[in-house]
Amino acid sequence: MxxxxxxxxxxxxxxxxxxxxxxxxxxxxxxxxxxxxxxxxxxxxxxxxxxxxxxxxxxxxxxxxxxxxxxxxxxxxxxxxxxxxxxxxxxxxxxxxxxxxxxxxxxxxxxxxxxxxxxxxxxxxxxxxxxxxxxxxxxxxxxxxxxxxxxxxxxxPCNAIRKGGVRFSFQGNGYWLLVFTMNVAGAGDIKQMWVKGTKTGWIRMSHNWGASYQAFATLQGQALSFRLTSYTTKQTITAYNVAPANWKLGLTYQAKVNFH
CATH class of the missing domain: 2.40.40.10 (RlpA-like domain)
Structure with missing residues (x-):
């Protein structure tokens, strides 16, 4: 070259x-x-x-x-x-x-x-x-x-190309939930995430790598909500009841909210 x-x-x-x-x-x-x-x-x-x-x-x-x-x-x-x-x-x-x-x-x-x-x-x-x-x-x-x-x-801003709510793709196992966040509007990035089951309080998730966050907790059988903070703007949004109680690993669930 x-x-x-x-x-x-x-x-x-x-x-x-x-x-x-x-x-x-x-x-x-x-x-x-x-x-x-x-x-x-x-x-x-x-x-x-x-x-x-x-x-x-x-x-x-x-x-x-x-x-x-x-x-x-x-x-x-x-x-x-x-x-x-x-x-x-x-x-x-x-x-x-x-x-x-x-x-x-x-x-x-x-x-x-x-x-x-x-x-x-x-x-x-x-x-x-x-x-x-x-x-x-x-x-x-x-x-x-x-x-x-x-x-x-x-x-x-990613608003022009990121329509609809934030999407969460689930991986992991019964004791470890690994979540990939996608379709993030606003600044497009995530600094911190929390997850909440219907039987738990808010659990702070740790950054795994890239756009993935993880929680070492038993969350199966509970509807899941997520809280996200933007890395750039520090703005926080909460997505309630994103996944139903019968959620499954390998599936992607979409919230109704975003950083629009």
Whole structure:
């Protein structure tokens, strides 16, 4: 892959204009300023290699994330707390760029590759900020032949692409409930979760990895409610009676509330 020589004068011009534009506020969350980074892609046009990922969302198509997704370098993946966050990405200062931007959801981790130089193959090596996009998402901002392009990006609310209530996918066993949170609106991320059965008080869940939280408790035979706090905004919502008393592992249950 050819190396890219950077002169950021044009990019910084875009950057200085855009950050002064007004932005709507969603539950205290404002889109971030535009920031410089780079983007590559992985997988193919069928997105088979982008399914799953470190956030634990499983089949991204059936779970509503589609192919507008990206793996984040560990600098911004933040040990999984960035899972579900939404980013607008625009290709800049490259002959391969298309006009406009696309919006992606963070669904995976782009791990370091210390066998490669950070500027020549080790694109996700800290402290670099990097987006390894699903190929179909990358092709909305640049020609795929580019391989890697300079970009500007910003965090944005997920409200436009996360409709309906938060979804909870259950895994685990009779003594351990592992819950993957999906379809989170607002800032898109989760800092803390609690679960409550009809026979228990609120139980604080611990962060497992990615978008999953766990409770070591016997909760079968009880209707379950959840309380969630956003990592970015610190806003808390409560979803009552999300799963009925006869809930089962392997199923996904949807709440009536979200960070809209």
């Amino acid at each position: 050819a190396s890219i020589h950077h002169s950021w004068r044009f990019v910084c011009c875009i950057f200085s204009v855009v950050i002064h534009c007004g932005s709507a506020i969603y539950h205290g969350y404002v889109p971030s300023p535009w920031t410089l980074a780079h983007a590559t892609f992985y997988g193919d046009e069928f997105a088979s290699e982008t399914m799953g990922g470190a956030c634990g969302y499983g089949n991204l198509i059936s779970n509503g994330y589609g192919t507008d997704t990206a793996a984040l370098s560990s600098t911004i993946f933040n040990e999984g707390y960035a899972c579900g966050q939404c980013y607008q990405i625009r290709c800049v200062q490259s002959r391969w760029c298309y006009a406009g931007y696309t919006t992606v959801t963070a669904t995976n981790l782009c791990p370091p590759n210390w066998s490669q130089d950070s500027n020549n193959g080790g694109w996700c090596n800290p402290p670099r900020t990097h987006f390894d996009m699903a190929k179909l998402a990358f092709m909305k901002i640049a020609q795929w032949k580019a391989g890697i392009v300079p970009i500007i990006y910003r965090r944005v």
